[in-house]
Amino acid sequence: xxTSRETILARIGSALTDVPxxxxxxxxxxxxxxxxxxxxxxxxxxxxxxxxxxxxATVTRTVHAPTAIAAALAERVPASLxxxxxxxxxxxxxxxxxxxxxxxxxxxxxxxxxxxGVLTTCAxxxxxTGTLVLDAGPGQGRRALSLLPDYHLCVVRAAxxxxxxxxxxxxxxxxxxxxxxxxxxxxxxxxxxxxxxxxGPRTLDIVIVxxxxxxxxxxx
Amino acid sequence: MSGTHTSGGVVWLGSPAFPEAARSAVAxxxxxxxxxxxxxxxxxxxxxxxxxxxxxxxxRTAAAAIKRATLRHLDHHLLRLEESVTAVGGTVHxxxxxxEANRIVTRLVRATGETEVVKVKSMATQEIGLNxxxxxxxxTAYETDLAELIVQLDDDRPSHILVPAIHRGRAEIREIFxxxxxxxxxxxxEGLTDDPRQLAEAARSxxxxxxxxxxxxxxxxxxxxxxxxxxxxVESEGNGRMCLTLPETLITVMGIEKVLPSFADLExxxxxxxxxxxxxxMNPYTxxxxxxxxxxxxxxxxxxxxxxGRTATLRDTVGRQTLGCIRCSACLNVCPVYERTGGHAxxxxxxxxxGAVLTPQLAGVxxxxxxxxxxxxxxxxxxxxxxxxxxxxxxxxxxARAVDAARGGSLPTPESLAMKAAALTLATxxxxxxxxxxxxxxxxxxxxxxxxxxxxxxLHRWSDTRDTPAPPRETFRAWWRRTRPxxx
Ligand code: SF4
Numbered sequence: 001x002x003t004s005r006e007t008i009l010a011r012i013g014s015a016l017t018d019v020p021x022x023x024x025x026x027x028x029x030x031x032x033x034x035x036x037x038x039x040x041x042x043x044x045x046x047x048x049x050x051x052x053x054x055x056x057a058t059v060t061r062t063v064h065a066p067t068a069i070a071a072a073l074a075e076r077v078p079a080s081l082x083x084x085x086x087x088x089x090x091x092x093x094x095x096x097x098x099x100x101x102x103x104x105x106x107x108x109x110x111x112x113x114x115x116x117g118v119l120t121t122c123a124x125x126x127x128x129t130g131t132l133v134l135d136a137g138p139g140q141g142r143r144a145l146s147l148l149p150d151y152h153l154c155v156v157r158a159a160x161x162x163x164x165x166x167x168x169x170x171x172x173x174x175x176x177x178x179x180x181x182x183x184x185x186x187x188x189x190x191x192x193x194x195x196x197x198x199x200g201p202r203t204l205d206i207v208i209v210x211x212x213x214x215x216x217x218x219x220x
Numbered sequence: 221m222s223g224t225h226t227s228g229g230v231v232w233l234g235s236p237a238f239p240e241a242a243r244s245a246v247a248x249x250x251x252x253x254x255x256x257x258x259x260x261x262x263x264x265x266x267x268x269x270x271x272x273x274x275x276x277x278x279x280r281t282a283a284a285a286i287k288r289a290t291l292r293h294l295d296h297h298l299l300r301l302e303e304s305v306t307a308v309g310g311t312v313h314x315x316x317x318x319x320e321a322n323r324i325v326t327r328l329v330r331a332t333g334e335t336e337v338v339k340v341k342s343m344a345t346q347e348i349g350l351n352x353x354x355x356x357x358x359x360t361a362y363e364t365d366l367a368e369l370i371v372q373l374d375d376d377r378p379s380h381i382l383v384p385a386i387h388r389g390r391a392e393i394r395e396i397f398x399x400x401x402x403x404x405x406x407x408x409x410e411g412l413t414d415d416p417r418q419l420a421e422a423a424r425s426x427x428x429x430x431x432x433x434x435x436x437x438x439x440x441x442x443x444x445x446x447x448x449x450x451x452x453x454v455e456s457e458g459n460g461r462m463c464l465t466l467p468e469t470l471i472t473v474m475g476i477e478k479v480l481p482s483f484a485d486l487e488x489x490x491x492x493x494x495x496x497x498x499x500x501x502m503n504p505y506t507x508x509x510x511x512x513x514x515x516x517x518x519x520x521x522x523x524x525x526x527x528x529g530r531t532a533t534l535r536d537t538v539g540r541q542t543l544g545c546i547r548c549s550a551c552l553n554v555c556p557v558y559e560r561t562g563g564h565a566x567x568x569x570x571x572x573x574x575g576a577v578l579t580p581q582l583a584g585v586x587x588x589x590x591x592x593x594x595x596x597x598x599x600x601x602x603x604x605x606x607x608x609x610x611x612x613x614x615x616x617x618x619x620a621r622a623v624d625a626a627r628g629g630s631l632p633t634p635e636s637l638a639m640k641a642a643a644l645t646l647a648t649x650x651x652x653x654x655x656x657x658x659x660x661x662x663x664x665x666x667x668x669x670x671x672x673x674x675x676x677x678x679l680h681r682w683s684d685t686r687d688t689p690a691p692p693r694e695t696f697r698a699w700w701r702r703t704r705p706x707x708x
Contacts, residue, residue, distance in 0.1 A: 003314070004316040007314075008298075008476065008527045008531060011531035012295040012298075012476075015531050015534040015535035016534065018537055019293070025289060025290070025297070027481060027482065029289070030286055031278075031281060031282060032282050033275070034275045034491075035274075035275045038273055051501065110432065113428070113432060126502070128501065129502035136516055142516035142517070143461065143507075143517055144465050144516075144517075147461050147462065147465060165487050165490050165491050169486060170484070174448040174483045174508065174510050175510050176510075176513070177509050177513050177516055177517060178507070179461065179505065179506075179508075180505065180508075181504070181505060183504055185456065185458035186504050187366045187367075187420055188456070189365070189366040189370070189457075190390050190416040191254070191416065195419075198366060198420050198424055198456075198457035199364075199427065199428075199431070199457050199459045200457070200505060
């Protein structure tokens with residue numbers, strides 16, 4: 001009996017009779033005359049800050065992470081804050097502020113849903129598009145952590161900011177689960193009016209830590 | 221509870237042919253106002269977002285080249301994808317047609333013992349009528365995109381690829397939520413107004429329970445990289461992230477044409493797709509996953525590779541390019557016919573210019589013979605398309621096929637010769653601007669000569685409404701160049 005796999009492959013084979021048998025897919029033959037980057041020589045940190053803010057994320061640049069994080073938390077006053085494993089301890093403000101939750105042992109979805117906020121690092125950021133990319137690495141935790149709480153505070157080291165999409169993809173490891181985040185969740189489904197916040201966090205704050213701070217001892 | 225809002229298949233059963241459906245849609249002034257406002261807004265945003273990249277043309281050229289080269293070796297890339305996905309813990313299934321895909325998904329859901337699934341926008345599952353098939357097996361599928369939710373609660377059909385409820389105004393949405401949400405789960409809050417913010421909030425809390433409880437998700441896919449086995453879903457609301465992250469089992473139904481040779485190719489499409497569809501530099505969320513990851517997300521991942529007419533489309537060397545479509549919906553938003561008729565008139569989950577070429581190819585020209593005529597051949601869709609699908613060229617080609625089919629493929633009729641001549645014209649260099657002039661001219665000529673009136677039933681009726689909007693004297697490209705010199 002022929003399987004559907006064989007059927008489909010046979011159909012494809014007979015559909016492509018115009019393709020010479022000797023022809024092979026050649027990635028190098030594809031013209032890629034587009035730019036490697038649209039950052040246009042801009043300062044990538046400034047560009048990222050501006051573009052992320054365009055999505056109505058609140059962006060702060062700082063040389064001292066604990067101060068900026070404490071200020072953001074004082075503004076938003078989440079009742080509780082998930083802090084994933086591997087979040088640099090030296091970035092955390094002194095005790096006080098929201099109740100801190102660790103995902104160890106893993107929080108249930110109910111507990112995640114009940115948490116008010118989450119504080120994470122990221123893997124890469126993209127200047128031209130104002131995008132954060134999380135890869136579930138240290139300080140980020142599994143994907144659900146940055147999804148269910150209504151408030152997401154993300155800390156980016158300036159060195160993590162790639163100029164544009166191509167560079168960002170090269171820096172990422174596709175074997176890890178990747179989440180590209182460009183502003184708070186949004187919908188334009190009702191008369192095309194943009195409404196921030198449907199299922200993902202409705203508030204997104206970004207703190208960019210600039211290089212005069214000694215880089216924390218985590219991998220890039 | 222009513223769960224059968226659409227009848228399955230590429231062509232919705234019982235849908236009138238385009239001319240009849242279009243006539244009643246055109247007569248609906250509220251629909252037209254909604255549509256004009258919506259497509260106008262989105263069009264301006266798209267133009268601005270594309271203009272921001274001075275190498276937009278080069279990106280389009282690369283995207284078209286990748287898609288076309290991939291399709292020429294589709295079997296090779298699919299086998300590679302299968303190998304990569306399998307290597308990272310996923311299971312690949314092949315479905316030759318809609319019925320088989322539905323059987324596979326139903327069996328996979330049954331094996332989990334669950335009777336509910338959450339779904340994130342997937343045109344492929346609309347195309348195969350998955351919700352109805354699951355309902356028949358006692359499984360309820362919950363749509364989770366805001367617009368799909370509106371459509372599902374209302375027992376309606378989507379009318380736009382990106383904004384399926386584009387035909388509904390806020391007051392109507394409030395009524396739908398108030399009347400129907402309770403039947404499906406958590407009811408709408410007391411005192412719900414028609415403020416979009418409140419409506420979004422109502423959807424958030426209605427669906428949150430489903431996300432937290434449901435153990436199985438069904439998704440579509442925007443892209444899948446053959447070299448790494450990475451699958452990508454591009455979205456805005458976060459319902460995609462919910463479906464891709466919280467359930468234990470994830471079933472992704474993907475048309476075979478979505479495969480890309482490599483993860484690196486995403487650099488082209490992630491730049492083109494958001495700017496072309498919502499006019500944003502980047503959509504709020506894109507999720508990419510490669511198989512399963514212990515302790516993070518679904519424990520089981522199934523990828524269903526769907527043919528359902530795609531290999532037949534591949535066979536047609538002119539129509540083949542249609543398979544490069546990344547479903548951005550830019551062509552809908554620029555189409556003068558779509559703006560007047562809306563999506564339902566196309567009688568298929570794929571509306572607008574892309575639907576006019578894709579539906580007849582997937583379903584067979586004879587089953588959607590009026591669709592290739594649902595265009596003025598103005599060329600705006602080609603100009604907007606981020607993967608440079610020459611929709612006018614395919615339309616003219618399919619018209620010839622529709623005419624042949626109507627004649628039983630025997631003696632060529634004068635009109636089939638005319639269409640074939642046009643197809644030849646389109647194949648010559650400088651074809652676009654020429655084709656536009658020829659198209660605008662041709663439609664007037666054909667109408668005047670009454671050729672269309674000799675076509676079979678539906679085509680005959682189409683000719684009545686076809687004359688109503690006068691073909692533009694100035695082509696879209698000419699107008700474009702005149703009014704926006706800064707945009708190439
Ligand atoms: S045909 Fe082109 S413009 Fe239309 S939806 Fe597909 S990719 Fe977008």
